[in-house]
Amino acid sequence: MSGATISTDVVIIGAGPTGLFAAFQCSMLKINCLLVDALDEIGGQCVALYPEKPIYDIPACPAIEGAQLIEKLAEQIEPFAIEKLLGRRVESLSGQSGAFHLVTSKGDTIEAKAVIIAAGAGAFGPNRPPLDGLTDYETSGAVRYSVRRKADFEGKSLVIAGGGDSAIDWALSLSHVAKKIYLVHRRDKFRAAPESLHQLEEAIARGVVEKITPYQLSGLQGDGATLSGVEVATLAGEKRVLEAEHLLAFFGLATDLGPIAQWGIDQTRSTIPVVPSTCQTSMPGVFAIGDIASYPGKLKLILQGFSEAAMASHAIYAIVNPNQALHFEYSTSKGVPGAA
Numbered sequence: 001m002s003g004a005t006i007s008t009d010v011v012i013i014g015a016g017p018t019g020l021f022a023a024f025q026c027s028m029l030k031i032n033c034l035l036v037d038a039l040d041e042i043g044g045q046c047v048a049l050y051p052e053k054p055i056y057d058i059p060a061c062p063a064i065e066g067a068q069l070i071e072k073l074a075e076q077i078e079p080f081a082i083e084k085l086l087g088r089r090v091e092s093l094s095g096q097s098g099a100f101h102l103v104t105s106k107g108d109t110i111e112a113k114a115v116i117i118a119a120g121a122g123a124f125g126p127n128r129p130p131l132d133g134l135t136d137y138e139t140s141g142a143v144r145y146s147v148r149r150k151a152d153f154e155g156k157s158l159v160i161a162g163g164g165d166s167a168i169d170w171a172l173s174l175s176h177v178a179k180k181i182y183l184v185h186r187r188d189k190f191r192a193a194p195e196s197l198h199q200l201e202e203a204i205a206r207g208v209v210e211k212i213t214p215y216q217l218s219g220l221q222g223d224g225a226t227l228s229g230v231e232v233a234t235l236a237g238e239k240r241v242l243e244a245e246h247l248l249a250f251f252g253l254a255t256d257l258g259p260i261a262q263w264g265i266d267q268t269r270s271t272i273p274v275v276p277s278t279c280q281t282s283m284p285g286v287f288a289i290g291d292i293a294s295y296p297g298k299l300k301l302i303l304q305g306f307s308e309a310a311m312a313s314h315a316i317y318a319i320v321n322p323n324q325a326l327h328f329e330y331s332t333s334k335g336v337p338g339a340a
């Protein structure tokens, strides 16, 4: 397997919101960078898990959908023509500060002076229910773990499984397009914001949503591609079949650092501890930002990842330019290429 051979100042592992903003920050400091992501498109969780959901806590954006935020971040880095390697995971990291060597799952080799790990939940993937024939229905799109287009569920009967915010939020949001939603949870109580629970009661009163508790998923019915029903059962063995064309399961994200766990960097519970002022990890020259980075008081919020991207990029300047002091300048003074 032979891929590209690329030499750059900084390799950014992960093209989610924080990786994209790190690319902007590096570029503003005239640090060359390369973005690598395991997924086929940029955007991380925002695009893969909630492209049409509005985010309300991005500064200066009263409401912006996940995919729209990523479009804006992509637009912000466009003037810098940053190279991206998508659809490939970074598998290995060796070397030291100033001279790192990385290899991707497609055989690309990358030489970089510093590394920013913006890998979110690491090897990205939803927790999947242990059901027979699941993979076939995942392939056909009958079973899903995220909603990319609400219109896909127009007039359909759905089973939504899960007891947290995502399950409730999607039940509420899809209650305006779907014909019927069965909300399955193994406990009677849901873990969601009081306002969401109040809205859920209203959706139940409208007859669109039906609570199926305390039940767990136990099987799938259909021809292996088209789903006709979802089997559920109580712990006591009481069974029901819910007529549905789709199962949407929201059991959280599997947090596994994947290959990153083998790189010799200190880790705590699937996160990488960093020095908060620089975001440097236990390995000099390797920085971590966004959901994967941890320190006391850390909030797993996009806005915090943006700030970490700025701090890491400024700290990296000294590695890329060892004999040059960084003269701090506002973006209003520096401008960006092509701006008036």
Ligand code: FAD
Residues within 6 Å of the ligand: 013, 014, 015, 016, 017, 018, 019, 036, 037, 038, 039, 043, 044, 045, 046, 049, 050, 054, 055, 056, 057, 088, 089, 090, 091, 118, 119, 120, 121, 122, 123, 124, 166, 258, 259, 260, 289, 290, 291, 292, 300, 301, 302, 303, 305
């Ligand atoms: P991610 O978005 O997780 O991106 C990481 C990327 O790294 C992925 O694309 C992955 O494929 C890639 N990657 C991982 N390992 C490798 C590897 N070895 N090689 C190559 N690529 C790799 N946050 C808010 O601030 N406000 C909200 O309202 C909000 N709502 C949310 C709603 C939902 C339903 C969810 C799931 C999350 C929400 N979040 C919200 C959280 C927010 O999406 C995350 O904090 C944010 O996406 C983290 O960004 P990131 O760039 O650190 O990581």
